[in-house]
Amino acid sequence: MKLNFFPREREFWLYHLIASSIVAAITAMSGLLWSRHSHFNATLALVWIIPFTFAALTFRWHYKTRQWNRLSMGRLVPLVLFYAAVFAFLMMSLLVLVVMPFFWHDMVQEDYALARNSIGFVSQFILTGSLQLHITVCAWFILYISFSKNKEVKERELTNLQLHAHLKDAQLSNLSNQLNPHFLFNALNNIRFLMHENVPMADDTLVALSELLRYSLESAKHEKVSVAQELEIVERYMLIAKIQHEDRLQFSMSIPSTMHAYLLPPMLLQMLVENAVKHGIENLHEGGRITLRGELEQDRICFHIENDIPQESSLQKVGFGIGLQNIGKRLRLLYGDKMHLTTTNNAHSFIVQLSIPQEKKI
Template structure:
């Protein structure tokens, strides 16, 4: 963030505001006083310190995060800043102009009380400068708020598009012929061996597909819903992998109503199986752990992996990939969310850190 903005539109608006203020000032002098060289010089000299004053407000507004203040707290901040800077502006104008017109101002009198005159002039004109600086500040606050609203709308649209793309990609992943063939083939054989288990697999498969479609309509879902669909997915994969999949879930009941982006945790579980455990002849362990970290929710997905997994690019084969998941988290939470990866020979772990929100 720079003190002097580079946006051309900002300077166009600021120049228009300066022209309006100069016109109002000159008009008031014509109506209630006398336009002479001294008044004209004051009007012209006033431009530079006034510009520095309002740019100083803009810099503090952005640097100190005043946009997050409630209006009840922001108004005193604006009034306080404009009062101090108004006096500073008029002091600067006096220092620039009065030395050239001192004889005219003092009338050549030896007993002229210069300190008293300067104080009255700076304070009286400082009130006018304060009003103009306050007006500029409130206009800028309104314009900045409108711009944030527009950016929020754009981000919301981007998020919706990202979520829909994520759901479509996830659904495409799940609907791959290989996955469907294996699932349906296992169900076909299971019907003759264990009807109840075949029925459970059909229910799990339908629940998985239904959740994939329905979750595209929402930006967040409850943890218990996401974990339920993970268990449905794992139950299908357990049948295909037989005894090679050891699944462990650890989540406190008090966290079940926490909110998180739909399908993110499921995609990580799917990735752990497809690109970790599925490549181990003896299988391995997949664990999902949900940790209460104060105002944060930590989600850990860990799995055994081939010994050369540390050299495998993170998220390879995930479909949208870890970078896309990170993008979705950024759109939803900004800097409040984080994604971390720990990869060592034989073990792979992804950790999500989200703000703790309840439905």
């Protein structure tokens, strides 16, 4: 990005003019009250803002274009001291040469020694003024560096937060809204066969599948959906799953209406139910049951998913499949330590218990 010599940021000019005006006012008052040649010193204190502003802008330009912000403090401090000394001497010389001629006659009348040693007086005045001005210029340079570094840190933090947010969104897109390709293949095959045997059921199944696909795609645009929306898609999924497994699959759902308005990640319950079908019912020759229950507990919403499993199944085979791992990663991205996902199993069933903070759409 092109750097302008004159900053466009109003904040820069506001702080610079306020600080310069305060210093000029204090110096002018001091010159009027306590120094010789009071009018000359007071005028000098007021006029100095112009070359001081040019010096400040020049330093800013060099600081930005030569990337002095990357220098270590051991190299930056001597550089600031040197630049401040050069600017202070040049500014004081210019001010004296421009302003002093307008007050020279009055100054000579006040102090007759000036006429005899004018060169010595001017030289001493420039040197003394440069030393005093050096302190002010150094202070401005140091303040500018501090503000610049603070701004860089904030911009870096903002960039990191944006990158983290983009990474989080990408991870969520990967971990959510994923329908099992095997399930889709079976669903399409079942619809093909139903078209020859039961056209109305084939039509209902096709509608359910299209709604499931649309919900999966559109939910990528939303971080949270209502429990009511999620339950509708669970019903669509189970309609399709029951056609494949027929009487082998028994499903019951008990979610109180008081939970319907709360928010949760899209496809969450569907993925949990799908996991129960895949790792439970599909491994049972005689079929089995899946139950989905929900309840409110203080400031949390809780879900309990239980499915039958073969007696020889183990927690390692059932509990930590890719589906549940993805669900756990997704919930940690969204809720951190505020979510709880646990799995247990016994001889006949596998249980998933989920708890997330209560949240309603504003």
